[in-house]
Amino acid sequence: MQLFDSHCHLDFDVFDEDRGQVIENARAAAVEKFMLLGVCASQWSKLVQVADSIDGGYYALGLHPYFIQQHHAEHIDELIAQLEQCGPDLRLRAIGEIGLDAECADMDLQLVLLREQLRLAKDARLPVILHHRKTLDKLLKLVRESGPECGVIHAFSGSYEQGRAWVDHGYYLGIGGTITYPRANKTRDAIKRLPLNAMVLETDSPDMPMCGYQGQRNEPARLVDALAALAELKQCEQAEVASITYTNTKRLFSL
Ligand SMILES: [Zn+2]
Numbered sequence: 265m266q267l268f269d270s271h272c273h274l275d276f277d278v279f280d281e282d283r284g285q286v287i288e289n290a291r292a293a294a295v296e297k298f299m300l301l302g303v304c305a306s307q308w309s310k311l312v313q314v315a316d317s318i319d320g321g322y323y324a325l326g327l328h329p330y331f332i333q334q335h336h337a338e339h340i341d342e343l344i345a346q347l348e349q350c351g352p353d354l355r356l357r358a359i360g361e362i363g364l365d366a367e368c369a370d371m372d373l374q375l376v377l378l379r380e381q382l383r384l385a386k387d388a389r390l391p392v393i394l395h396h397r398k399t400l401d402k403l404l405k406l407v408r409e410s411g412p413e414c415g416v417i418h419a420f421s422g423s424y425e426q427g428r429a430w431v432d433h434g435y436y437l438g439i440g441g442t443i444t445y446p447r448a449n450k451t452r453d454a455i456k457r458l459p460l461n462a463m464v465l466e467t468d469s470p471d472m473p474m475c476g477y478q479g480q481r482n483e484p485a486r487l488v489d490a491l492a493a494l495a496e497l498k499q500c501e502q503a504e505v506a507s508i509t510y511t512n513t514k515r516l517f518s519l
Pocket residue numbers: 271273301361468
């Protein structure tokens with residue numbers, strides 16, 4: 265069995281002390297590949313360095329709405345320069361983590377940055393990794409207008425109809441800790457009915473702990489909990505779900 269953590273922040277300082285061990289734990293749990301996300305311009309150099317140091321490590325570059333206070337319009341120029349500089353770096357596989365967050369400040373700047381980054385991704389033929397909070401429908405409209413053909417909705421939560429609309433648009437759904445919580449009825453029910461060939465697994469480490477690990481730092485090794493929850497919802501063998509989601513993730517990132 266092979267697993268791909270399609271969304272983790274292994275470059276964050278909280279892993280500085282024991283990153284090697286965290287990666288070993290992941291490998292012991294069959295997690296072979298890792299997608300690390302860009303969140304702000306000042307973080308990109310460490311991100312690239314950490315992703316490069318991990319066998320099976322890949323990265324995305326982007327400006328996350330959560331760090332909106334740190335972003336400036338000029339960071340888009342820096343992103344363009346980074347993309348040019350990375351050139352044929354096979355580890356750079358996406359633009360992300362980008363999106364809209366209704367609970368973060370400055371929605372006007374969020375929109376400006378998102379539109380620019382969607383356009384860049386489209387020009388560079390890279391998929392986007394999208395963050396949302398109460399913005400799923402608005403995001404779909406923007407992506408339809410100016411986004412690339414492919415991408416993923418990180419930490420999908422929403423209704424069947426919302427999930428269906430993204431899948432019909434050719435996007436993948438990121439499945440992680442949310443479905444491990446029995447109370448997440450709406451999302452669990454939606455995922456039960458949506459197609460497995462549009463799903464990828466993710467942890468969002470160090471955030472979004474799985475059920476039973478609340479208050480603890482999340483790790484890619486816990487991807488197996490998301491796998492188990494998804495297999496149960498789909499009434500499929502875990503090995504089959506692992507194989508399908510692994511293939512999906514490789515397709516998403518053109519690997
Ligand atoms: Zn994230």
